[in-house]
Amino acid sequence: MVPREPFVLDVRRLGRRAGTMTEVHRTLVSPERLGVEMVGIPAGSDVDLDLRLESVSEGVLVTGTVSGETAGQCSRCLDPVDGTVTVFLTELFAYPDSATEQTTDSDEVHRIVDEKLDLEQSIIDAVSLELPMSPLCTTDCPGLCQVCGVRLAAAEPGHGHDIIDPRWAGLADKFATLDETPPADGPDGREPA
Structure with missing residues (x-):
């Protein structure tokens, strides 16, 4: 998968010394819709990142929140539904040639490639899990x-x-x-x- 620039973070300045930390506060524009079929963060909408990147022995641990405005339709009456979604991320991105990278299947851990980590799939997964599959305009619609x-x-x-x-x-x-x-x-x- 080709990394998309908005979701890619450069970790060169962080270094590999365990315990080194930096914070990232950034507002990105989503290049495509993030979410489930009936509701999601529309393409072209702002996505707010409030993250902490911490160097650990096996890679970079990313923790924090991702939030954005959602739009969709009620699964019962098809009226427009909007709101806000906030998800909490905790992801380890393994260093190349680390024990974690060598002993873990490629789909079980994220990897740092060329001193960059790509948050796109982590954000897609977290937002999709947080949003309801059948959103409602009101609970008694x-x-x-x-x-x-x-x-x-x-x-x-x-x-x-x-x-x-x-x-x-x-x-x-x-x-x-x-x-x-x-x-x-x-x-x-x-x-x-």
Whole structure:
């Protein structure tokens, strides 16, 4: 994966002496949407980093918070939903040729490449885990009418539809024709004498 500049941090000035630390306070612009299907941090939005980079014996330990404004839609009524997401990162980026780098599979630990670490995947993972898979505009959102699609929160009280089960539709048609047929009886509804 080619690192994206906004998420790449240069750690040359940090050095490799264990205990050396630096703080990073930066606002980045997200090059693409970060999140889950229904809600996320939109592309072109600000992402705030408040991180501490600490040199440890096996690499650089990154801890801190990442936050941004979210936008999406309610999973029940499809109305717009916005908010803020704040995630906490704790990630170890292994030095090249360290014991951690040599003994750990490539997908189990992040690595420092050319004295730079790429936070992109860590941020994507953390934001995706923090956001709800089914966001709601309100906790009691009633959703949409299954028949006509109107938002039930905005519909008149008692909104509903008389729906006849298709298996009984033929019988309903028979009753409708009986109601339309004039009675063969006399004017008072009794048989003529």
